Amino acid sequence: MNTHRSVPGFLAAAVVISLFGSPVLQAQDERKRDRALRILAVGQEPPWREVIQGGRRVQIAPPLGALPPGRLQLSNAQGIELGEAIGVKLNQISSVMSVNPGNHPLHAVGNGGLEPRPWYNLKFPNMAAGLAILWRDPTKGKWTDGCKGMVLRDDLTGFPAGRIRIVNVSRYSLGLKFGTEKGLLKPGQVLLRAGKAGAFSKVPLDLSVKDKSGRWVRVISQEINQRPEHRTYVVLYTNDGEAPTRPVGAVVLRETARGPAVKKAR
Known part of the structure; x- marks a missing residue:
């Protein structure tokens, strides 16, 4: 058995690993990721519970799965983390x-770092934001084990100032009355x-759902x-x-209409 034959392969692997993790390639990857993604997790809040400890009121943490992960981060196909984690509330x-x-695989980030299994696989369309x-x-x-989702255009072309966007991600068909x-x-x-x-200005929004009797x-x-320079989700x-x-x-979330943008890589 000739052990020396494995050396070139070992060196090649080492070079690949070195290049893969090099600052140059990381900077190139940052420049490729030039689109802006924001996340809005929606749902019913868990009930507030507290106990008295040492004469003080202390909140009890909600059960596992009652809230989305507090931090999320992208990875590549190999599970290597990309960019910085963002907070989710x-x-x-x-x-x-x-x-x-x-x-893009989205991973939950816990106290031990990036969770190895993707929490959600996000498909980002060809859009600026x-x-x-x-x-x-x-x-x-x-x-706990992922979620459902949709991605909407968030730039000023797709969602300009002076607009309201109404999105139904519930499982119900809703009767809508918005103004007239x-x-x-x-x-x-x-x-x-x-x-x-x-x-x-004081535009009424009423939504109804059918009960079991119809x-x-x-x-x-x-x-x-809403003011003209704002937009509302x-x-x-x-x-x-x-x-x-x-x-x-x-x-209902109102914000000043600005197109979200990523920080330029140096």
């Missing part, structure tokens, strides 16, 4: 994560509406207010947490 839009078009709306998989009932408009908002449907000169029951009723989700009081919940 239920019903809040995250900061920007740099991506490129294609399929996107918002990934994530919700709990109804077949699993927990956030009436219609049916099906699961997965997205509506984009413009205000008068970009503004909305009668429409109002589940959400509120007024939409209204995302409707299934209340599938602990002891829901109504079948559908909503998160």
